Amino acid sequence: MTAKRAIGRHESLADKVHRHRGLLLVISIPIVLIALVLLLMPGTSTSVSVIEYTMKKHEGGSNSRGPKNYAVIFDAGSSGSRVHVYCFDQNLDLVPLENELELFLQLKPGLSAYPNDPRQSANSLVSLLDKAEASVPRELRPKTPVRVGATAGLRALGHQASENILQAVRELLKDRSRLKTEANAVTVLDGAQEGSYQWVTINYLLRTLGKPYSDTVGVVDLGGGSVQMAYAIPEEDAATAPKPLEGEDSYVKEMYLKGRKYFLYVHSYLHYGLLAARAEILKVSEDSNNPCIVTGFAGTYKYGGKAFKAAAAPSGASLDECRRVAINALKVNDSLCTHMKCTFGGVWNGGGGGGQKKMFVASFFFDRAAEAGFVDPKQPVAEVRPLDFEKAANKACNMRMEEGKSKFPRVEEDNLPYLCLDLVYQYTLLVDGFGLKPSQTITLVKKVKYGDYAVEAAWPLGSAIEAVSSP
Ligand SMILES: O=c1[nH]cnc2c1ncn2[C@@H]1O[C@H](COP(=O)(O)OP(=O)(O)O)[C@@H](O)[C@H]1O
Numbered sequence: 001m002t003a004k005r006a007i008g009r010h011e012s013l014a015d016k017v018h019r020h021r022g023l024l025l026v027i028s029i030p031i032v033l034i035a036l037v038l039l040l041m042p043g044t045s046t047s048v049s050v051i052e053y054t055m056k057k058h059e060g061g062s063n064s065r066g067p068k069n070y071a072v073i074f075d076a077g078s079s080g081s082r083v084h085v086y087c088f089d090q091n092l093d094l095v096p097l098e099n100e101l102e103l104f105l106q107l108k109p110g111l112s113a114y115p116n117d118p119r120q121s122a123n124s125l126v127s128l129l130d131k132a133e134a135s136v137p138r139e140l141r142p143k144t145p146v147r148v149g150a151t152a153g154l155r156a157l158g159h160q161a162s163e164n165i166l167q168a169v170r171e172l173l174k175d176r177s178r179l180k181t182e183a184n185a186v187t188v189l190d191g192a193q194e195g196s197y198q199w200v201t202i203n204y205l206l207r208t209l210g211k212p213y214s215d216t217v218g219v220v221d222l223g224g225g226s227v228q229m230a231y232a233i234p235e236e237d238a239a240t241a242p243k244p245l246e247g248e249d250s251y252v253k254e255m256y257l258k259g260r261k262y263f264l265y266v267h268s269y270l271h272y273g274l275l276a277a278r279a280e281i282l283k284v285s286e287d288s289n290n291p292c293i294v295t296g297f298a299g300t301y302k303y304g305g306k307a308f309k310a311a312a313a314p315s316g317a318s319l320d321e322c323r324r325v326a327i328n329a330l331k332v333n334d335s336l337c338t339h340m341k342c343t344f345g346g347v348w349n350g351g352g353g354g355g356q357k358k359m360f361v362a363s364f365f366f367d368r369a370a371e372a373g374f375v376d377p378k379q380p381v382a383e384v385r386p387l388d389f390e391k392a393a394n395k396a397c398n399m400r401m402e403e404g405k406s407k408f409p410r411v412e413e414d415n416l417p418y419l420c421l422d423l424v425y426q427y428t429l430l431v432d433g434f435g436l437k438p439s440q441t442i443t444l445v446k447k448v449k450y451g452d453y454a455v456e457a458a459w460p461l462g463s464a465i466e467a468v469s470s471p
């Protein structure tokens, strides 16, 4: 009986198809054509990578968690290691741990300072781990994710040496900690992840997530080893984004946050962090004097296990000549731009737009501006213009080493010989590299106000949000 009915229905369906074949043909031709065009279009499938997380609402039901969710994130940076502990409520709002919105601890040097001793490298995290774990209530520890994200220092070490260190860190966590380690909890972040987490951090703290892309802010993060830029772009621009250069991460990440889809342009430049750039700039002058070194200084600069001659010319430092060397080191003019518009080194600039109107610029940009005296280190943010870096550079390039302490009382002694270089590089990176106008206002950021508190403007919060919102 059942079989008979099925056959009967099958026959009548076939009859109908036969009867309406003309109409079906008319409908299907444009559909096939559209599918063909989409298939052949350059774009999204090759240049966009989808970030794997959504900021879920924790409103109960099967996905419900406890009232408080902790996350412990290690930032294994090139110049130091840091740990952040955050606590979120069910709405994914940050709630205070004791009297701050995060526990933040740091130490120097970073994991990459022990390239040949993975155990010692991992053990450098012990004091941070113990204090971080102690700040999480005992009963929540097995449910609390811990992640270790290494950045430019381990990236530059190469695969085998960095993998050995990461393995030693995994063992340390297993032996010493009761926190939850997910698969891939201990990794070298790729530059695009680092930049997109930083963008999530800042926009989360500014409460712009969930708003249209043009209400979000763009970010620049100048680390020791690498520098990242990230900002949201319109969907049309994402669809026509160029393919990345060989071996590079894709230019666009697709992200779902607070119910909205964002297309994030993100790029990380390895070797263009501030401490790495010093080496690049000193390499240009090889064994001779360098016009970026403060007048009266002669010494060596050590970076990444190598030593570079760092000696002032007898005639002293020169802002103009140092600018030329910095532009040269950035390869602004001598690399092929095969995209519509490039930043430097042949890298696509993302096309600009509303998501880049306001730029929040972090890490060494804030720190050097504070040391140079044009930003108050006690304030979480400061509005400046690229030309403030040039003005300070002019002063630094025209002083002698002996005058350093009185002209720049806040500069750390080890940084003094490189103050002209650092400030010139920062100006050059913003203006010649990223194409900002010298007079454009940018926000230097150390922390972002969140309610009555201020939270570090660093990528680990973006990673924590992902960790507590994944299933
Ligand atoms: O959590 C943070 N809060 C404030 N500043 C930070 C934080 N993390 C990194 N920085 C800044 O970034 C600088 C160095 O960057 P880092 O060592 O992370 O290099 P990398 O990002 O190239 O690996 C530090 O000297 C500091 O100014």
Ligand SMILES: [Ca+2]
Residues within 6 Å of the ligand: 077, 078, 151, 223, 224, 363
């Ligand atoms: Ca960093």
